[in-house]
Amino acid sequence: MAQNRLFFAIFGSLVALLFVARACTFVVKETETAIVIVLGSPKGVISKAGLNLKLPWADIVKIDKRNLEYDLVKAMEITDVNQERLTVDAFARYRIIDPLVYYQSFKSGAGDDAGLKRAGQLGIERIMQNALRQTLGEVSIEDIVTKLRAELMHRIAKRMESEARKFGVEIIDVKIRRADYPADIAQTVYDQMSSARTEEAELIRSEGQRDSTRIKAEANRKRAEILADANRASLEITGQADATRNCIFAGAYDGLPVVVESVKTKATPAEEASGATNYGVGITCRFADGPATRDPQRAEFFAFYRSMLAYEEALKKGNSTILLSPDSEFLRYLNNLQGQR
Secondary structure: HHHHHHHHHHHHHHHHHHHHHHHHEEEEEOOOOEEEOOOOOOEEEEEOEEEEEEOOOOOEEEEEEOOOOEEEOOOOEEEOOOOOOEEEEEEEEEEEOHHHHHHHHHOOOOOOHHHHHHHHHHHHHHHHHHHHHHHHHHOOOOHHHHOHHHHHHHHHHHHHHHHHHOOOEEEEEEEEEEEEEOOHHHHHHHHHHHHHHHHHHHHHHHHHHHHHHHHHHHHHHHHHHHHHHHHHHHHHHHHHHHHHHHHHHHHHHHHOOOEEOOOOOOOOOHOOOEEEEEEEOEEEEEEEOOOOOHHHHHHHHHHHHHHHHHHHHHHOOOOOOOOOOOOOOHHHHHHHHOOOO
């Protein structure tokens, strides 16, 4: 019996010791900050991780010191500067930098650690909603959706920061996840936007067509001018070539040396060229006339050359038949290799 009483006494002492140890100690993690509460009043803040002692009747409130995120439970509706409605969904990242102020701000009705966290999130939500309404209410929907989105998020975060500091909270950043028209007017707005874009596209196409017509007309005009200049130059060159050829042929026929002069700026008038022939295309032929300058061999060679060309033209077809008198001038070089009559 004595041994049993001793066993129960030791066992009871151990249980009591464990109970007292549990009531007088608490552990703080690396990600937490602990606030010691005695009779409803905060008595200390412990940020260092490890095992700590406390009075048995003291309560411990633990606050997360990591970066936290709060997402709006429900997308909110705001009105822009033009009194147009817009549905906005956003989230914020924040951290608790002053646990004591945070606790004192949201302890009312918190109950436990989870209740304190919910109360803090509700406070962040109110701050975010107010900042969103104030900031987005100063601009148009176009600015919110496209032009100033990044700048607006910076303004919202700055507004939230100034208010959240009062509750021991630092705002890291704010992001607008979605900004859209409410469902009841979205289709109407989209139809209006589509109609406006269609009109804009038609205007751009019309301007493009007008520019295309103008550019084509200008190109055709320049093309016509270039072709006209080219044709004129071609005719001038052809005329000068023909005149040069005729000049040479004329000199060869008479057996006279000939000088072909090209006058690019202006053709020499015939009356101004002594012993010259002006072809009117910038070509002037000057003949060295006189008994001493005539060369019978030149004239004979020219006659021979012309006859060869005539033979080639007349006999180029294999089945050609020509009826001529034997003493015909045309057969002069066929009947006599020296070309003598």
